[in-house]
Amino acid sequence: MNQSTNSSSEASLHAIDYWQVVKNRYGVILLTFLLVFMTALVITYVMPKRYQSTAVVEVKPKGMGTVVLRGMGDDLGGRESSSTMFFPTQFQIITAQKTLDTAIENLDLVNRWGADQETVRGILKGIVSAQDIRGTSLIEIRVRYNDPKDAQKIAKEVAEAYRSGRLKEQTDRSQQTVEEMRKAVTAQQDKVEDKRKFLAQIIRSERIIYSGDQSVFGASKGVNKADEAESAARAYLETEQEKIKLESQIETLLKYTGPQLMNYASGLSLPDNIIPRLLPEYQEAKREYDAMASQGRGERHPMMLSNAKRIEGMDRDLIEAVANLRETLKAQLALAEEQLVRLKVQMDSKEEDALRAGIAAQSFVDAKNEFETAQELLQELKLKLVSEEMQTKIAEEPIVMREEPVVSNVAVSPNITLNLALGAVVGLVFGVGVAFFLEYLDTSVKSLEDVERYLQVPVLAVIPKDVGVLYKQSGMSPDAEAYRILRTNIEFNRKNPEDNAITVVSGGAGEGKSTTLVNLAYICAQGGYTTLMIDADLRRPRLHTFFDINNSVGLTNYLTTELMLEDVILQTPVDNLYFMPSGILPADAAGILNSRRMSELIQDVKQRFDLVLVDSPPILGVSDASVLASEVDLTMIVVQHRKLPRNMLMRVKQAVENVGGHVIGVVLNNVDVRSDSQYQYYTSYYTYYAPAESQPMPAPAKGGSQAPAPRQPSRGSSSDDSKQDLY
Template identity: 65%
Template sequence: MNPSQQQNEASLHAVDYWQVIKNRYGVILLTLLLVFMTASVITYVMPKKYESFATIEVKPRGRTIDPLDGVVGNRMPTMTPQFFGTEFEKIKSRNSLSRVVEKLDLNNKWGVSPEMALQILKNIVNTQNIRGTDLISITVRHQVKEDARDITQEVAESYKEYRTELESKSLEKGISELRRAVRDQEDKVEEDRKILTTISRTKDIVYSGDRNFSRAGGIEEDENRIFSLNEYSKIESEKMQLESQIQSLLSYDSEQLLIYASGLDLPDNVIKSLYPQYLELKRQIDGLRASGLGERHPSVVTNQRVLTTMKDQLDEGVINLRARLEGQLEMAKERLAKAEVKKEEAKKEAVEGNIDKQDYDDAKRAFETDQALLEQMKLKLISAEIDDNITEDTIVVHDKPVIAESPVSPNVTLNLVLGAVVGLIFGVGIAFFLEYLDTSVKSLEDVERYLQVPVLAVIPKDVGVLHKQNGMSPDAEAYRILRTNIEFNRKNPEDNAITVVSGGAGEGKSTTLVNLAYICAQGGYTTLMIDADLRRPRLHTFFDINNSVGLTNFLTTELMLEDVILQTPVDNLYFMPSGILPADAAGILNSRRMSELIQDVKQRFDLVLVDSPPILGVSDASVLASEADLTMIVVQHRKLPRNMLIRVKQAVENVGGHVIGVVLNNVDVRSDSQYQYYTSYYTYYAPAESQIGPPVASGSGSASSSADSSKESDLY
């Protein structure tokens, strides 16, 4: 489904919702009125309440004592996100409100128990934080304005007293704990002093005020220990270098060995100076050969001998160099062994010295830390004792409560607006609920979906009898559409006998038949109307014709057809009344003479329309449906349930009848906007109505009447 289709479906649903509201606007208005009136009555009978408020500033508690806190005196006040919520609960707590009940004697004043008075007071007290400030508003609603003022003031004062008591108790407890902590800390400092003195005497350490470690002869011993460690590291590095050089001399081949040996910076290393000469002589020999001299040329031979001699000298130099390095390695190992002995001795001395130093440092650090903490705690104790004598007001009342001049409850405007809104919502909800429960036919889609037959026409509401009106009125166009759809929906042109049925009485079946007959007659069709409703005939009343002789007389006597068919004031329109009503209408209609009558009038007239009683009420309509060629069902809009409509079709088909289609009658096109497309001819006809002349008098000549004179002569 593409986006445009989805948008169209959404628009369709919105139109359907609006249609339901338009159709049920009476229910919506009635519900709105009832809820609004209920809200008005409730608002009127509700007791009036007056509100009084007090604005107070609550500061966070700053007078707290923590023996281990490094800050002395009052700390900076801190305000947590839960601060105001906590204070709200304190204001409405039992400890705070019970003071109010006791001071104002509310239990006797209200005539209830103290516990009940406390509960009532808690319900009428409200607290909230004023946005953007650190202020708290305390409000009290009561039916007596003076009581509201007194209770508000007493709530603020009681909360102030209760919070001051809590802070005083907390401060006293903190001072007491701080004094005990000072005594414990003094004992701990004295114990640290004894431990430090013992270590100083035992280890021969001189105590000083700083953190340096000192003892007799300590500096000289440290220097010797450091020298031993450095010497050992130097000798060990030299040994590792000699081992690496000897290993390289053993691993390289002849040519690589010479290259490596020439790079060693050692004394008496002849290879370092001889090897570059060897390479230069070798390049000269290669140059002589490149110039074309042979191997036996005197210059080549002479240089080759010198090169061989230099090679021997280089090899001998490598051997000597290796021997010299091995000798140096043995000497380095001996020195390393001696240095390792010195290192172990220095290490042992260092470990012993570090242990002594660590014990001394730990004891000194503990003593100095505890002594500093003791001094700090003593200073804080002095500050706390001074602070205890200073009164700090953490609650300030900025707005004292006053007597309210007008009530705040009930809020008439708000209640009425809410009543209107709720009434509207309930009304709309009831409207949609009724629409959900309503199973009547509401749209063309309902008819075509459940009956699987086309809708031949949509007849607007309050359409009168057309032959008594102007033939060019917009109402006539609906029946012209019906005539056209009947013409195109009947498969056989010879099927010109149509019975008009409905599910129940009062659906406009007879009016639809008369108007359709009139339109067909206007269109040049010789049309016969047969009033076969032998229970409650009505067709004769549309033309002011006597109903004493008609169909029943023809079926029960030997009267001729010409004796019971009457000419109406409308050209090409003929009428057969019902006649005297019989006792057994179904038996008369279900006769051979009735079948012969239908076949005879089909030959004489272009169109035969048979009016019948409601098909669900009596069996007459089923008989007529079986006799006629086609059956047209008239359904009043929003009246017949869908399942009853299905039964109407089944009743026709069960007797062998054929349903040509459905006429949706009495549609309120003003409220049902979905039908405006089917009745747009009203707009088309409206501008020309003022130009339409009076209806043509009956009996005047017309082209249709002259054209059909031959058919009339066949009838008479």
């Protein structure tokens, strides 16, 4: 949850930073915008005017006109018109060399424009364009030229050249198609005649009676050769099975003897088989003989002898009947073998006849189908030929002019509104890009984080832009709160309470160090500090101008003469605030400042005052500031927001530290809190917490009047006063 919240805050911060860049660089953005916009305006003004003339033609692909025979070539036009490449191809044809050359010749543009053919063709390629009207088969032929009459004529002639070229192409293609189809019909007629002759030859050779869709093979009154072959094969198979049966019966008769033989023979179904009748009688006679024997009659009994004689006769009859049956089966077997040989010959003959008849029938069917297919194709070709011939005679125009080009009196180019709108958009985008690029190249101090990251010292205060001299303002100004914050941060950032001599330096001129020093001194004096301001800028002193004090006697006079300290320290109109002017400017300012008397002066005023503020020249320009930094306790750097590069500020700090000075912190001056929103929270409370009623200020003294020397406070009281809560 915390991670997502941090990411959201970071993204919001980036957005604010981007907006901050735009606000800070709005002048660059505005200037770039105006330059690009004015450039677009000038270019639009100097561009030649072009007038447009448009011819609208309807394109009819082949086959989309009147259809003579439905189904004959209907899909050709459909495929052509539905092709995604059709209209792009037509656009290229319209602007092709052949079409443009026809228009050039019809308008005699070579002589009219006084140029060669290639040049005129290049001009037309640049001014002629084609575009389809979405959802229709219409094409707009557009011509943009600086002469409206020439634009109208060129559009008309290009459309006419395209129409005539398309018509000639379609006519030539139709004639070629008709000629090719005639050749195809003639060739197909020859094929049909050859197929007919071949079919007639098969009919004659195979003795086929052919009438329409029916045909009879041979002269046997319609006997089907395949059925005859099948019947012969079936008869042969039945005879062969009968032969096998007879062979099995004979083999069994030879294998069995006695009762088994009799039982098997009685089961055979043959016309001369008497065994089924004799065998029951024989068995009955034996049963009677056995019955009489069981009754006690002997073998010599007349009835026993009679029955025995009868059984013997019946036994001989059965043996003879079996022998006769065997001979009958052999005779039938021989007959079956002879019949099987005949059937074999007959079956082979029928199969040969059926095979030959089948081949002849297949040849006939194939020849008949080929003949009929050739006839159908011939009929279709004839119908297509007739359709194409009629289509050629009544063919419609492939290109129809739907809108004639007219002379336009209104220029279509340049488009002033579009050009200016693009210029505005491009100018704005380019301006923002330049702003961000300059921001990327800008290495000046932009934020408190920059100061603390590169200088490794705290930011003591953020001073808003356009803050004047506080003691001259009526009432309690809200801007004074920034200096109260500065006073408090100085108090808590100095490690030793005895370090009360502070010099104010800057990297370059015009960063507001003198104003910062005056306002800080005023705030400290208001808080009860006895404060001394020393104008040690012996190059361009400015502190005396804030109080309208004469600068003729001051620091240089004290350092070079035997004047007393009370002679050069003046009372300002503000209670507790004292001032030492610079005095007459010397030739060697650094030499005067780098003297024992200057060191003694610093030590003396430190004992007399609670706070000593020393103004110095820019530290990177001259060596005076470095000398002062080595004499005082602390050094405060004033940095103007977005002015000096970061590397120069680092050199300022290094210059102070090189002479043994101690940097207490940085004052970020002249911050435009209205454009730099990240600093608003530093100053948003100034007005809110400002006193409701202003306190009356003491009347200022006349410039140049000498104040009495301040009394020397004890160090204990000074230390106690410095620790008061001044808010």
